[in-house]
Amino acid sequence: MKFSESLKKNKDFQNVYKKGKSLANNYLVMYTLDNGLGKNRLGISVSKKVGNSVVRHRITRLIRESYRLSEEHFRCGIDIVIIARTSAKEKDYRKIESALIHLGKLHKIYI
RNA sequence: CAAGUAGGACAGACGAUCGCGGCUGCAUGUGCCGAAAGGCCGCAGACGAGGAAAGUCCGGGCUUCACAGGGCAGGAUGCCGGAUAACGUCCGGUGGAGGUGACUCCAAGGCCAGUGCAACAGAAAUAAACCGCCCGGGCAGAGACGAAAGCAGUGAUGUUUUAUGGAUUUCACUGUUUUCGCCUCUGUCCGGGUAAGGGUGGAAAGGCAGUGUAAGAGACUACCGCCUCGCUGGUAACAGAGAGGGCACAUGUAAACCCCAUCCGAAGCAAGACCGGAUAGAAGCGAUGCGGCGGCCCGCCGCGCUUCAGGUUGGUCGCUUGAGCACAGCGGCGACGCUGUGCCUAGACAGAUGAUCGUCCACGACAUAACCCGGCUUAUCGUCCUGCUUGACAC
RNA sequence: GGCGCAGUAGCCAAGUGGUAAGGCGUGGGUCUGCAACACCCUGAUUCACGAGUUCAAAUCUCGUCUGCGCCU
Numbered sequence A: 001m002k003f004s005e006s007l008k009k010n011k012d013f014q015n016v017y018k019k020g021k022s023l024a025n026n027y028l029v030m031y032t033l034d035n036g037l038g039k040n041r042l043g044i045s046v047s048k049k050v051g052n053s054v055v056r057h058r059i060t061r062l063i064r065e066s067y068r069l070s071e072e073h074f075r076c077g078i079d080i081v082i083i084a085r086t087s088a089k090e091k092d093y094r095k096i097e098s099a100l101i102h103l104g105k106l107h108k109i110y111i
Numbered sequence B: 001c002a003a004g005u006a007g008g009a010c011a012g013a014c015g016a017u018c019g020c021g022g023c024u025g026c027a028u029g030u031g032c033c034g035a036a037a038g039g040c041c042g043c044a045g046a047c048g049a050g051g052a053a054a055g056u057c058c059g060g061g062c063u064u065c066a067c068a069g070g071g072c073a074g075g076a077u078g079c080c081g082g083a084u085a086a087c088g089u090c091c092g093g094u095g096g097a098g099g100u101g102a103c104u105c106c107a108a109g110g111c112c113a114g115u116g117c118a119a120c121a122g123a124a125a126u127a128a129a130c131c132g133c134c135c136g137g138g139c140a141g142a143g144a145c146g147a148a149a150g151c152a153g154u155g156a157u158g159u160u161u162u163a164u165g166g167a168u169u170u171c172a173c174u175g176u177u178u179u180c181g182c183c184u185c186u187g188u189c190c191g192g193g194u195a196a197g198g199g200u201g202g203a204a205a206g207g208c209a210g211u212g213u214a215a216g217a218g219a220c221u222a223c224c225g226c227c228u229c230g231c232u233g234g235u236a237a238c239a240g241a242g243a244g245g246g247c248a249c250a251u252g253u254a255a256a257c258c259c260c261a262u263c264c265g266a267a268g269c270a271a272g273a274c275c276g277g278a279u280a281g282a283a284g285c286g287a288u289g290c291g292g293c294g295g296c297c298c299g300c301c302g303c304g305c306u307u308c309a310g311g312u313u314g315g316u317c318g319c320u321u322g323a324g325c326a327c328a329g330c331g332g333c334g335a336c337g338c339u340g341u342g343c344c345u346a347g348a349c350a351g352a353u354g355a356u357c358g359u360c361c362a363c364g365a366c367a368u369a370a371c372c373c374g375g376c377u378u379a380u381c382g383u384c385c386u387g388c389u390u391g392a393c394a395c
Numbered sequence C: 001g002g003c004g005c006a007g008u009a010g011c012c013a014a015g016u017g018g019u020a021a022g023g024c025g026u027g028g029g030u031c032u033g034c035a036a037c038a039c040c041c042u043g044a045u046u047c048a049c050g051a052g053u054u055c056a057a058a059u060c061u062c063g064u065c066u067g068c069g070c071c072u
Helices: A010-019 A053-069 A093-106
Strands: A004-006 A021-024 A028-034 A040-046 A078-084
Touching: A010 A028, A010 A040, A010 A078, A021 A093, A028 A093, A040 A053, A053 A078, A053 A093
Parallel strands: A004 A040, A040 A078
Antiparallel strands: A021 A028, A028 A078
């Protein structure tokens, strides 16, 4: 991804959970927090309750792909954590993409 | 053709665009960082999850702990032979069970080494006379027979009386009562014999038939089962025929303790090795002590250990060339082994396979490597191939 | 990734192979003018699920599912 990195450390995740804002829709939950860096950091979390390894990997890939393809629409300098809910199981790319853009607009970071 | 049975192969395909992972190359990529080695970014190229990658149920390699020690304890396996690095796996046999058959299934050593347990029911549960059957005796009752006595009737006779009537003597017969003896039956009690039968139970003292007997019983006999002995075949499990014991210590349970045989040191890549960096010490306990080896003892090695507070959460290796894969030949019934030739086929470290479009079809199941292999078990949409069995039809 | 533990009524749970204890709660009754308290009665046929051993399994053995803990 051109303008973004992935969020890796557990400490960073906990920081976003404690200090960031959260909004949700049917399929996803999104936390956001300004990080003061010049680029975005994206973290994706899929619980074991959602499904087995195949299901969790597929949801992760769909979220990452839809973020990648609409990356230039997002504002810079934000830590974003996206959590998949159980209802996101077995959904196709279109629905995940529209859910992500919907949440971006709610957070007023999608331009 | 249908039904079945055993084994094997595949796991949507092709194209276009964008994207991800490590690898290789870039003498000319006028890019960035660095003293350099090199790294980042960029470009190009080929490669990039499974038959179960799963569950973590076994086995092995590898690493550390005394380069691995001894004993006890503990654990695992359990018909026989073989394969293998090893196995609880596989192959070939034996025995048993199921199926018309192809074929499938079986934790399949030992309760005559010892100990434990067996609820309820039942007379009795690992050892038995409760009922029953039979024999002997006592008591009671009933019946038949015999003897004696009494009573009644009939007949004959004697006495008395006028009288054939009445009374009475003796004898015979009939009926009846009592007593005694003996036999049979019934009931009860006592002593003994007997395991053939008994609504129980998972299991009741080898089974079944006959002889036999007071009644019965392996008491005896035939067949079957069991045990012992040797013989023949087989490496063996075992099979076959035979002789003897005459059934005794003989129920079931060892996925009850246990016995026998064989095997097992422990922990696990978050193992472990190396490099670099950061920090702050304080208190307590010890050489008949503490730690390293784990449950215990011995032995060996080392000299510190525990608690609180503080610091780090980096990098490299281990990491993929391996009991590897493909093909051919040879040996073996087979599992498998040997030889030759060729090939290199993911290696991440928050963790890579996705998205969109088009075409086609059977319309796509279960499911994502994380040190690596050999198995087992479990999940699974379907497609194809081969061997064999049974049935129907045709020639 | 590796190692280990557990699953019994709505909840907490005991349970040596032989009829599955107990407490809380629920429901019904007694008491009360009505309640509370107290007292009495009350339920497992799927012992997480599926096979096996056994005469007999919550218990023993094997497999599956679910939940939890520990190790950098």
